[in-house]
Amino acid sequence: MNAIQMILVVFIAFLAGMEGILDEWQFHQPIVSCTLIGLVTGHLTLGIMLGGSLQFIAMGWANIGAAVAPDAALAGVASAIIMVQGNLGEKQIGTAIGIAVPLAVAGLGLTMIVRTLAVAISHIMDKEAEKANFRAIGMWQLIATGLQGLRIAIPAALLLAIPSSLVKAWLSAMPAWLSDGMTIGGGMVVAVGYAMVINMMASKEVWPFFAIGFALAAIKDLTLIALGAIGAALALMYLALESNGSSKNNSGSNGTGDPLGDILDNY
Structure with a gap:
C-alpha cells in the first residue's frame, strides 16, 4: 500500500468512527467501509465480499438500553486492512471475519473511553450554553465528534504501520487447525447473524418471499x-395486494388487511 492509499484508508476509518454516532451516511456499516477500503487499495471485489459477510453479522447487533453492541466500524475497517496487508484471497476471507469479531468486542473498550470523555464535554457545553456562547458549543460538538472518528482512525493507522510482510508472515505462521477453524467459525457467525435478522422480521406474510428468493438464488444464470x-x-x-386488502376490509370491518399490523396496533 502506498502513502496515498494509507491516507485514504485512515480517512475512511475516521468517517466510519464518526458515523457510528451520526448515522447519516452509514460509513460505519461494514458493507460500506470494507467496500471503500477495497476500492482505494485495489481489492474491490474482496472488499465487497468481506463487507457483505460482516454486514450479516452487524445486522444482528443492536444497542439495547445500557448494553452497547460490538463495534461494527472497527470490525469492518480493521478486518479489511488485515485482509489487504495479509494479501488474503477469496478462500481466506473467513480468516479476516474470524479476526473481525474479537476486534469488534475489543472496540467496546475504546467506545467506553470516548463516551466517558463525551460526558465531560457535554458538561462543558452546558456551561457554555449558560453563557449563550454558541460558537464554543459548536466547537466542542466538533471535538466530541472528532474523538469518535479518532477512535477508529488511530487503530487503523497503527495497523497500517505494521509492514505487510510481517502480517503475511504472521498469518502464514498460523497452524492449519487455527486458520481453518477461523474460516469455519467465520462462516458460522455470518449464518447466525443472518438467522437473527430473519428471526426479527419473520412473519407468515414474509416467509413465502424468503422461500422464493432462496430458490431463485440457486439458479446460476440469474445475475x-x-x-x-x-x-x-x-x-x-x-x-398492491396489501392495499387492496386494506380497502376492502376497511369498508366492511375494522381490519387493515395486514394481520401482523392488526396485532401490533391492538397491542
Whole structure:
C-alpha cells in the first residue's frame, strides 16, 4: 500500500468512527467501509465480499438500553486492512471475519473511553450554553465528534504501520487447525447473524418471499440485477395486494388487511 492509499484508508476509518454516532451516511456499516477500503487499495471485489459477510453479522447487533453492541466500524475497517496487508484471497476471507469479531468486542473498550470523555464535554457545553456562547458549543460538538472518528482512525493507522510482510508472515505462521477453524467459525457467525435478522422480521406474510428468493438464488444464470428486479417486483406485488386488502376490509370491518399490523396496533 502506498502513502496515498494509507491516507485514504485512515480517512475512511475516521468517517466510519464518526458515523457510528451520526448515522447519516452509514460509513460505519461494514458493507460500506470494507467496500471503500477495497476500492482505494485495489481489492474491490474482496472488499465487497468481506463487507457483505460482516454486514450479516452487524445486522444482528443492536444497542439495547445500557448494553452497547460490538463495534461494527472497527470490525469492518480493521478486518479489511488485515485482509489487504495479509494479501488474503477469496478462500481466506473467513480468516479476516474470524479476526473481525474479537476486534469488534475489543472496540467496546475504546467506545467506553470516548463516551466517558463525551460526558465531560457535554458538561462543558452546558456551561457554555449558560453563557449563550454558541460558537464554543459548536466547537466542542466538533471535538466530541472528532474523538469518535479518532477512535477508529488511530487503530487503523497503527495497523497500517505494521509492514505487510510481517502480517503475511504472521498469518502464514498460523497452524492449519487455527486458520481453518477461523474460516469455519467465520462462516458460522455470518449464518447466525443472518438467522437473527430473519428471526426479527419473520412473519407468515414474509416467509413465502424468503422461500422464493432462496430458490431463485440457486439458479446460476440469474445475475444480482435480475434477482434484485425480481425482489422489487415481489415487493410491489405485496404492497398492491396489501392495499387492496386494506380497502376492502376497511369498508366492511375494522381490519387493515395486514394481520401482523392488526396485532401490533391492538397491542
